[in-house]
Amino acid sequence: MRLQILFLALVVLIAAPLGAAPLFSGPFEVTNWTFFTEGNGAVSTINEPNSITLFGSDDSCEGEECDNGSRITRFQITYNELAPILFTFSWEYVTFDDNAGFDPFGYFINETFVELTDPELGNQTGTAEVTINPGDTFGFYILSTDDCCGLAYANIPQGIPEPSTYLMMGGGLALVGLVSRRFLSR
Numbered sequence: 001m002r003l004q005i006l007f008l009a010l011v012v013l014i015a016a017p018l019g020a021a022p023l024f025s026g027p028f029e030v031t032n033w034t035f036f037t038e039g040n041g042a043v044s045t046i047n048e049p050n051s052i053t054l055f056g057s058d059d060s061c062e063g064e065e066c067d068n069g070s071r072i073t074r075f076q077i078t079y080n081e082l083a084p085i086l087f088t089f090s091w092e093y094v095t096f097d098d099n100a101g102f103d104p105f106g107y108f109i110n111e112t113f114v115e116l117t118d119p120e121l122g123n124q125t126g127t128a129e130v131t132i133n134p135g136d137t138f139g140f141y142i143l144s145t146d147d148c149c150g151l152a153y154a155n156i157p158q159g160i161p162e163p164s165t166y167l168m169m170g171g172g173l174a175l176v177g178l179v180s181r182r183f184l185s186r
Contacts, residue, residue: 024045024048024049024050024051024052025049027079027080027081028077029049030045030048030049030052032077033075033076033077033139034075034076034077035074035075036072036073036074036075036076037057037071037072037073037074038057038070038071038072038073039056039057039058039059039071039073039144039147040057040058040059041054041055041056041057041071041072041073041142041144042054042055042073043055043073043075050157051155051156051157052075052140052155052156053153053154053155053156054073054075054105054140054141054142054153054154054156055073055142055151055152055153056071056073056103056105056142056143056144056151056152056153057071057072057073057142057144057147057151058096058144058147058148058149058150058151059071059147059148070143070144070145070146070147071143071144071147072141072142072143072144073141073142073143073144074108074139074140074141075139075140075141076108076137076138076139076140077137077138077139078135078136078137078138079132079133079134079135079136079137079138080134080135081134082134083134084131084132084133084134085131085132086129086130086131087129087130087131087132087138088127088128088129088130089127089128089130089156090125090126090127090156090157091105091116091125091126091127091128091154091155091156091157092124092125092154092155092157093105093116093117093123093124093125093126093152093153093154093155094123094152094153094154094155095122095123095150095151095152096150096151096152097146097149097150097151097152098122098149098150099119099120099121099122100117100118100119100120100121100122100124100152101119101120101145102144102145102146102149102150102152103142103143103144103145103150103151103152104117104119104142104143104145105117105140105141105142105152105154106140106141107128107130107138107139107140107141108137108138108139108140108141109130109132109136109137109138110136110137111137113141113143114128116128140154140156142154
């Protein structure tokens with residue numbers, strides 16, 4: 001019985017730090033990411049490893065000299081681990097344009113773009129769950145469709161790779177089962 005309790009304690013001790021891992025650490029460390037913009041977009045990593053903030057382009061140019069076409073801002077990484085990962089992250093989106101339709105935000109995998117914002121709304125929040133396979137290029141983007149009239153930004157705070165969450169949950173359930181079994185056997 002003592003061996004079982006020791007094993008369970010070891011599982012919980014190993015799992016606890018895994019579940020608390022910030023999004024931009026380990027294989028997702030900020031130094032492994034690449035920033036790209038077609039306009040004057042930017043990325044702030046001042047709060048890494050806990051969060052990054054992606055700013056869309058907003059040249060706010062007017063007149064005949066201007067080309068207010070679409071400008072994309074991306075922050076991306078090529079995932080080089082050996083196993084796929086189910087990746088969950090939250091996001092907070094703010095726009096100074098009329099709505100998110102002018103500056104949509106989302107994620108992409110291998111040039112397949114998934115818009116997370118509702119184009120009819122302004123400021124928004126949400127969560128997303130993405131499966132990233134070895135060799136995939138994954139990233140976040142803001143597409144400034146008019147490149148004027150107010151920028152948008154998205155803050156991506158914590159993200160937790162799901163295998164660590166399952167490990168913590170499994171450790172907790174096993175501990176509850178062990179305690180219940182011991183209590184009922186008395």
